[in-house]
Amino acid sequence: xxxxxxxxxxxxxxxxxxxxxxxxxxxxxxxxxxxxxxxxxxxxxxxxxxxxxxxxxxxxxxxxxxxxxxxxxxxxxxxxxxxxxxxxxxxxxxxxxxxxxxxxxxxxxxxxxxxxxxxxxxxxxxxxxxxxxxxxxxxxxxxxxxxxxxxxxxxxxxxxxxxxxxxxxxxxxxxxxxxxxxxxxxxxxxxxxxxxxxxxxxxxxxxxxxxxxxxxxxxxxxxxxxxxxxxxxxxxxxxxxxxxxxxxxxxxxxxxxxxxxxxxxxxxxxxxxxxxxxxxxxxxxxxxxxxxxxxxxxxxxxxxxxxxxxxxxxxxxxxxxxxxxxxxxxxxxxxxxxxxxxxxxxxxxxxxxxxxxxxxxxxxxxxxxxxxxxxxxxxxxxxxxxxxxxxxxxxxxxxxxxxxxxx
Ligand SMILES: [Mn+2]
Numbered sequence: 001x002x003x004x005x006x007x008x009x010x011x012x013x014x015x016x017x018x019x020x021x022x023x024x025x026x027x028x029x030x031x032x033x034x035x036x037x038x039x040x041x042x043x044x045x046x047x048x049x050x051x052x053x054x055x056x057x058x059x060x061x062x063x064x065x066x067x068x069x070x071x072x073x074x075x076x077x078x079x080x081x082x083x084x085x086x087x088x089x090x091x092x093x094x095x096x097x098x099x100x101x102x103x104x105x106x107x108x109x110x111x112x113x114x115x116x117x118x119x120x121x122x123x124x125x126x127x128x129x130x131x132x133x134x135x136x137x138x139x140x141x142x143x144x145x146x147x148x149x150x151x152x153x154x155x156x157x158x159x160x161x162x163x164x165x166x167x168x169x170x171x172x173x174x175x176x177x178x179x180x181x182x183x184x185x186x187x188x189x190x191x192x193x194x195x196x197x198x199x200x201x202x203x204x205x206x207x208x209x210x211x212x213x214x215x216x217x218x219x220x221x222x223x224x225x226x227x228x229x230x231x232x233x234x235x236x237x238x239x240x241x242x243x244x245x246x247x248x249x250x251x252x253x254x255x256x257x258x259x260x261x262x263x264x265x266x267x268x269x270x271x272x273x274x275x276x277x278x279x280x281x282x283x284x285x286x287x288x289x290x291x292x293x294x295x296x297x298x299x300x301x302x303x304x305x306x307x308x309x310x311x312x313x314x315x316x317x318x319x320x321x322x323x324x325x326x327x328x329x330x331x332x333x334x335x336x337x338x339x340x341x342x343x344x345x346x347x348x349x350x351x352x353x354x355x356x357x358x359x360x361x362x363x364x365x366x367x368x369x370x371x372x373x374x375x376x377x378x379x380x381x382x383x384x385x386x387x388x389x390x391x392x393x394x395x396x397x398x399x400x401x402x403x404x405x406x407x
Contacts, residue, residue: 032224033159035237036166036194040174043167044152047081055084057091057146067124073147074117074182074369076124080146086175092143093373094177097150098165101351103158103187103226106318109351113365114150114182116352120362132374135334135383136390139373142380148172148179158187158225166191166198173199173344178376180369183348185317186215186227189302190234196300196344197239205343206244206295207234208288208336210329211304212320214247214255214270216263227317227349228254235266240300242266246291248284248332249273249307252320269295273322281328285335286386292340301336301345301372303329305365313364315355326364330371331387337375339384345372 047053057078061070073079074095080086086094097114104110123130131138139145151168154160169192172179181192189207197205209215209231216235220226224233231247234240242263251273263270269291276284292299306316309323336342347365355361378388391399 029222034224034233036191037163038198040167040170043171044164045082045148045168045171047085050081054088055082056080056088057085057144061124065124067121072115072119074366075121075130075140075145075147077140077145077147080148083171083175086146086148086172086177089146090144091146091175091177093139093145093180093376094148094172095145095180095182095369096148096168096172097182098153098184098188098192099150100153100161100165100184100188101317102156102161102185103223104185104317105220105226105228107351107354108317109353110183110185110317110349111153112352113184113348113350113362116355116359116362117182117347117350117365117369118147120359121366132334132370134389134393135374135378136392137374137377137381137383139370139377142377143373145373158223162187162191162225166195169195169344170198178342179344180372181344181346182365182369183346183350186211186302186304186348187225187230188348189215189346190225190230192344192346193230193234193300193302194237194239196298197234200298200343202238203241203244205240205298205300206246206292207231207240207300207302208292209245209247209302209304210249210307210332211247211302212249212251212273212306212323213304213318214250214259214263215304216259216268217255218259231268232262235268242268244295245269246288246295247271248288249276249324251322273324276324281324285328285332288332289335289339289386292336298343299336299340301333301342303333303345303347303368304349305347305361305368306349308364313350313361315351315353315359315361316349317351317354318349329364329368333368334371334375334378335387337372338378338388339386341379342372342376345369
């Protein structure tokens with residue numbers, strides 16, 4: 001096929017989609033969907049093993065078990081397996097996993113992310129109070145949260161897996177719960193954000209995307225679905241327009257100029273690491289928050305752990321030196337969840353086999369998720385001040401200064 005041939009694709013749901021191809025790998029490439037499906041039929045969030053169980057969240061731990069013992073759910077949260085469980089439990093936040101790494105380049109192993117990010121934790125027992133010490137807000141008592149288990153995966157079948165993921169996440173979103181999705185390689189953002197856009201409306205969702213990489217490749221190579229292309233597929237499908245993207249932390253040696261030009265044409269707002277080094281992270285975050293408030297009715301955070309320097313997050317598929325710190329990402333996630341509000345989040349690209357023995361990458365991911373939970377709880381309490389910190393957390397000198405300002 002020559003460059004720029006326009007093709008009409010008719011999909012199962014009957015709509016037609018025009019798309020300019022720029023692929024140059026010649027005739028005979030296999031047909032691939034440019035847009036994922038619709039509807040939640042056979043969504044896979046089912047419980048076939050516990051017949052006649054009354055719907056609702058259930059604990060799989062004894063009271064008082066620490067994070068280091070017992071059955072590992074995220075933060076020792078109770079389990080939900082079906083949308084009926086979420087509804088019965090009035091669940092606000094549902095943590096789930098997507099153990100898929102078959103569309104990654106570089107180092108493999110991100111399919112182990114959900115399991116390790118749950119089990120690396122040393123605190124736990126969701127029936128005890130666990131306030132965030134910076135802000136003195138406890139998501140675990142303020143919110144109804146659960147572990148929703150993992151999405152079904154169709155081994156070796158990318159598009160069937162993506163449909164499973166889309167329906168699985170869609171089944172959560174339909175109950176109005178906020179999904180916090182643990183990957184998995186970054187390809188999963190295509191089906192996950194599509195599911196969120198299906199519910200809130202195509203064009204109504206914005207994404208703040210933390211990453212060392214743009215993930216806006218057209219194909220990689222020959223396959224439209226990969227961990228280097230999800231943002232492009234969301235834009236091309238219309239689920240999330242380019243102008244609704246705010247990207248933070250890009251650096252290294254990819255992509256090349258034509259892809260960067262495409263990003264500009266599609267009005268993506270991209271903050272490269274060079275800008276962060278030049279202006280400072282706080283100023284760039286300030287602008288990213290403003291842009292997120294400006295562009296979207298509903299915010300989705302996509303956090304690729306490789307945005308963080310490999311010194312803090314070595315266990316990842318495509319590490320890129322020269323990134324932001326763990327403090328940067330933790331405060332940024334909390335701030336977005338509290339100040340802007342989020343409807344969904346994914347955290348991707350943690351590869352436990354490449355992590356250090358202390359599992360620092362998994363632990364950072366675990367804590368980034370807790371920051372999102374804390375921010376959601378803060379927002380429910382009406383705490384949306386920029387960079388809010390509880391006065392008692394700042395030490396006697398600073399606290400006194402804050403109090404006198406407030407008097
Ligand atoms: Mn990525």
